[in-house]
Amino acid sequence: MPKMSRRGEAMPASPIRKLVPLANAAKARGTKVYQLNIGQPDLPSPQVGLDALKNIDRTTLEYSPSEGILSLREKLAEYYHRFKINVDANDIIVTTGGSEAVLFAFMACLDPGDEIIVPEPAYANYMAFAISAGAKIVTVPSSIEEGFALPPVEKFEALITDRTRGILICNPNNPTGYLYTRKEMNQIRDIVKKYDLFLFSDEVYREFCYTGAPYISAFHLSGIENQVVLIDSVSKRYSECGIRIGALITKNEDLKRNFMKFCQARLSPPLLGQIVAEASIDAGDEYMLMTYNEYVERRKFLIDGLNRIPGCYSPIPMGAFYTVVSLPVDNADKFCEWCLSEFEYEGATVFMAPASGFYTSSDRGRNEVRMAYVLNKEDLGKALKVLAEALKAYPGRTENSAQ
Numbered sequence: 001m002p003k004m005s006r007r008g009e010a011m012p013a014s015p016i017r018k019l020v021p022l023a024n025a026a027k028a029r030g031t032k033v034y035q036l037n038i039g040q041p042d043l044p045s046p047q048v049g050l051d052a053l054k055n056i057d058r059t060t061l062e063y064s065p066s067e068g069i070l071s072l073r074e075k076l077a078e079y080y081h082r083f084k085i086n087v088d089a090n091d092i093i094v095t096t097g098g099s100e101a102v103l104f105a106f107m108a109c110l111d112p113g114d115e116i117i118v119p120e121p122a123y124a125n126y127m128a129f130a131i132s133a134g135a136k137i138v139t140v141p142s143s144i145e146e147g148f149a150l151p152p153v154e155k156f157e158a159l160i161t162d163r164t165r166g167i168l169i170c171n172p173n174n175p176t177g178y179l180y181t182r183k184e185m186n187q188i189r190d191i192v193k194k195y196d197l198f199l200f201s202d203e204v205y206r207e208f209c210y211t212g213a214p215y216i217s218a219f220h221l222s223g224i225e226n227q228v229v230l231i232d233s234v235s236k237r238y239s240e241c242g243i244r245i246g247a248l249i250t251k252n253e254d255l256k257r258n259f260m261k262f263c264q265a266r267l268s269p270p271l272l273g274q275i276v277a278e279a280s281i282d283a284g285d286e287y288m289l290m291t292y293n294e295y296v297e298r299r300k301f302l303i304d305g306l307n308r309i310p311g312c313y314s315p316i317p318m319g320a321f322y323t324v325v326s327l328p329v330d331n332a333d334k335f336c337e338w339c340l341s342e343f344e345y346e347g348a349t350v351f352m353a354p355a356s357g358f359y360t361s362s363d364r365g366r367n368e369v370r371m372a373y374v375l376n377k378e379d380l381g382k383a384l385k386v387l388a389e390a391l392k393a394y395p396g397r398t399e400n401s402a403q
């Protein structure tokens with residue numbers, strides 16, 4: 001048998017998707033599975049986007065320019081202006097989801113062996129994309145006890161080597177729901193400036209900030225404009241994960257040039273997705289408010305419910321639609337598997353993402369899970385009940401020190 005690549009072997013399985021076979025088996029047994037594992041919003045996409053899809057009137061579904069359709073990039077620039085992100089269409093390159101923007105950003109900026117520093121827990125696919133690019137993610141731990149605030153600057157500085165090329169943040173954060181403060185963002189800016197690094201800033205959840213605290217984009221930081229690499233996506237804000245449209249935004253001409261070579265090699269971002277995304281930017285305040293209010297309510301409902309379950313603890317997430325919860329269990333990986341394969345309550349069970357996959361340090365997050373509040377309140381209520389019963393029945397129950 002030909003040998004597989006070391007890179008392929010080193011790729012981590014998605015912590016969000018790796019238990020899918022167990023969930024499918026539970027469903028096949030007739031068990032209702034409440035899916036809290038994946039950030040797939042259940043809310044409808046904007047009508048203007050759906051109409052644009054229905055009304056596509058073309059005789060050829062052709063490639064689009066590798067950097068994306070100009071009218072979409074112009075519309076995106078107007079959209080960013082609403083958030084005081086001063087970029088124009090030439091600074092925006094449309095990608096096949098935010099995922100491709102992350103991958104190509106790593107490919108364009110990092111050589112094999114180069115390092116980027118990321119606060120953990122972190123969105124797991126960053127590790128996967130870094131491995132694809134031959135680069136190394138070096139993590140700075142943030143902790144549930146501190147509500148996942150930015151670790152102190154000295155912790156970052158201690159990790160800087162001559163291979164360090166950048167810092168990566170996700171703001172608001174997946175998986176923790178944390179929203180970085182102005183002070184924290186300035187601290188990041190200072191390190192980026194001092195060591196001449198890239199700042200990769202994934203801001204795909206900017207619409208979802210719940211506490212009244214301001215959303216500070218990496219582009220709001222002065223003095224590092226050429227070092228900022230912004231990652232964006234329409235997947236979450238318009239519930240349009242399936243159209244696969246994201247973007248990379250940069251003012252750095254060298255990066256644009258290199259990034260474009262990867263875009264040209266893959267020819268074109270999805271044509272139909274771009275048409276829908278462009279129309280969806282006109283979704284309007286009513287749609288955005290409906291979505292926002294729904295997540296506000298779900299967040300309160302879920303977090304209150306979780307913190308009422310004996311032994312469970314969740315900080316209050318400030319943004320995005322996730323939370324990392326610590327549970328009174330010996331091992332959250334085992335507990336999540338057990339819920340899917342050995343437990344049900346009144347014909348139902350819960351599917352959560354074990355948090356271990358969001359950490360690189362093997363000893364961290366052992367009793368934590370990530371939950372996405374992408375179910376309606378009624379289903380969230382049922383999922384909470386199932387979780388409470390599961391925790392009573394689980395043979396590996398322990399005390400929870402994070403409480």
Ligand SMILES: Cc1ncc(COP(=O)(O)O)c(C=O)c1O
Pocket residue numbers: 039096097098099100123170174202204232233234235241244245246
């Ligand atoms: C933080 C973050 N960045 C990027 C992505 C990629 O999204 P997409 O490829 O659908 O645009 C996701 C998806 O869950 C995400 O949570």
